[in-house]
Amino acid sequence: VGTLKDEQLRVAFHEANRKATNALNDYAAWLEREKLPKASMDFALGEEKFRRFLEQTELVDLPPQKILDIGMAQLKAEQEAFAEAAKKIDPNKSPIEVFKQIQTEHPAPQNLIPDVAKDLDKIRKYVSTRRLVSIPSDVRAKVKETPQYLRATSFASMDTPGPFEKRANEAYYYVTPTENDWPEKQKEEWLTAFNYYTSDVVSIHEAYPGHYVQFLCLNASPANKVEKIFGSYAFVEGWAHYCEKMMVDEGYGSSTNSTPSEDDVKRAAKYRMAQADEALLRLCRLCVSIKIHTQKMSLDEATKFFRDNCYYEEKPARLEAMRGTFDPGYLNYTLGKLEILKLRDDYKAQQGDDFSLQKFHNELLNHGMPPIRLLREIMLKDQSKWDQVL
Structure with missing residues (x-):
C-alpha cells in the first residue's frame, strides 16, 4: 500500500x-x-448428514460406502500405475525411491518462474495443436511470484478476475518461490515439489486446460449471471484434476516417435508418476473424508492412511488429515474427476463416430459451473442414465 x-x-x-x-x-x-x-472435539458429520451434504451441494445421492468402495478401487489402480511407471525408470529401486530421484530434477531458485512460464506456453500449444479443447481467448495468464501474504498457504494457484470484472481483468498464475533467507536445505526441499514433471502437471491443473481455460470458457459461454457466479466444488476442481490425467493419457510428455528411445520411455514414465502422485493424494482425501465423517476414523488413523497410501511424510500427512475434519468437501477433487470420466464414457457411447474430446470438453465447459449431475441432463439424451453419476 x-x-x-x-x-x-x-x-x-x-x-x-x-x-x-x-x-x-x-x-x-x-x-x-x-x-x-x-x-x-467431535467433528464427524455422521453418515446421514454426510450423504445429505453431497446430495444438496453436488446432487450426488449415493451411499457414502459406495463412493468409498469406488475410491478404494481407484486408489489401488493408481498405486499400480505409479509402481509400473517406476519400473520403467529403474526396476532395481522402490517406487518411492524412484520418485524421490525424480524430485531432484528441478530448476534453480532463480529460474523457477521463467521455467514455469516457458513450459506453460508449451502446454498451451499442445492443447491447441491436439485440439483437446477450444481456448476462446488469446489473452494469456501471467506467471508471477505468489504475493507475500499468500505464501504461507499456497504452492501454486490461479487468480482469475470475477466474471463481471470490466477493469482489472488480468489473470495471474502464482508460483511460490524460495525465500532468500532460507537455508540451502530448505530451498532444496521446497524445489522438489517443482520438479519438471510435477510442475507441468500442476500447470495443466491450474492453467491449460484446467482452471484458466475453465474461466475463459465461463466468460465466453451463454451462461446467465447466476450460473456465472455460483459453482460446484466438484465441477471446478474435478475438471482441473481430470485434466491432469487426460493430458498424460493424450500423450503429453511422451515421444511422438513410433519407436521411442529408452530416454523417451523414461521421460513419459516420469510424467505418469507425477500425475499418479497427484491423483493418489486426491484419492486419499476422498477415502479419508468418508471414513472420518461416517466411520469413526480417528485423526491418527487418517494420518497413517495418507502415509501408507500416498506415501506422505508425517507432517504433511497430519495436515491433510486435519483438513478433512473441517473440509469434508475435499473429496470433490476426485469425485468430480470420476463423474467427468463417467459422463465422458456415456457421452462417447451416445455420440459414436461423432465423438471427439474437443467436442466433449467444449460442451462440458459451455454451461457455467453446475453440479455434474445437471450436465448429464444437458448432454445425455437417455434419461435413464441421468442419475448414474459414477
Whole structure:
C-alpha cells in the first residue's frame, strides 16, 4: 500500500481494510462467546448428514460406502500405475525411491518462474495443436511470484478476475518461490515439489486446460449471471484434476516417435508418476473424508492412511488429515474427476463416430459451473442414465 501513488485509492483501501478487520474481530469474539463454551472435539458429520451434504451441494445421492468402495478401487489402480511407471525408470529401486530421484530434477531458485512460464506456453500449444479443447481467448495468464501474504498457504494457484470484472481483468498464475533467507536445505526441499514433471502437471491443473481455460470458457459461454457466479466444488476442481490425467493419457510428455528411445520411455514414465502422485493424494482425501465423517476414523488413523497410501511424510500427512475434519468437501477433487470420466464414457457411447474430446470438453465447459449431475441432463439424451453419476 505504501507504494500506491493514487491517494484516493490508498484512502479507500484503508477504509475497506478497517471495516474488514472490525468484522473479523467481531466474528472471532462471537465464536469465543457463543460457540467455544459449547464446542467439542467431535467433528464427524455422521453418515446421514454426510450423504445429505453431497446430495444438496453436488446432487450426488449415493451411499457414502459406495463412493468409498469406488475410491478404494481407484486408489489401488493408481498405486499400480505409479509402481509400473517406476519400473520403467529403474526396476532395481522402490517406487518411492524412484520418485524421490525424480524430485531432484528441478530448476534453480532463480529460474523457477521463467521455467514455469516457458513450459506453460508449451502446454498451451499442445492443447491447441491436439485440439483437446477450444481456448476462446488469446489473452494469456501471467506467471508471477505468489504475493507475500499468500505464501504461507499456497504452492501454486490461479487468480482469475470475477466474471463481471470490466477493469482489472488480468489473470495471474502464482508460483511460490524460495525465500532468500532460507537455508540451502530448505530451498532444496521446497524445489522438489517443482520438479519438471510435477510442475507441468500442476500447470495443466491450474492453467491449460484446467482452471484458466475453465474461466475463459465461463466468460465466453451463454451462461446467465447466476450460473456465472455460483459453482460446484466438484465441477471446478474435478475438471482441473481430470485434466491432469487426460493430458498424460493424450500423450503429453511422451515421444511422438513410433519407436521411442529408452530416454523417451523414461521421460513419459516420469510424467505418469507425477500425475499418479497427484491423483493418489486426491484419492486419499476422498477415502479419508468418508471414513472420518461416517466411520469413526480417528485423526491418527487418517494420518497413517495418507502415509501408507500416498506415501506422505508425517507432517504433511497430519495436515491433510486435519483438513478433512473441517473440509469434508475435499473429496470433490476426485469425485468430480470420476463423474467427468463417467459422463465422458456415456457421452462417447451416445455420440459414436461423432465423438471427439474437443467436442466433449467444449460442451462440458459451455454451461457455467453446475453440479455434474445437471450436465448429464444437458448432454445425455437417455434419461435413464441421468442419475448414474459414477
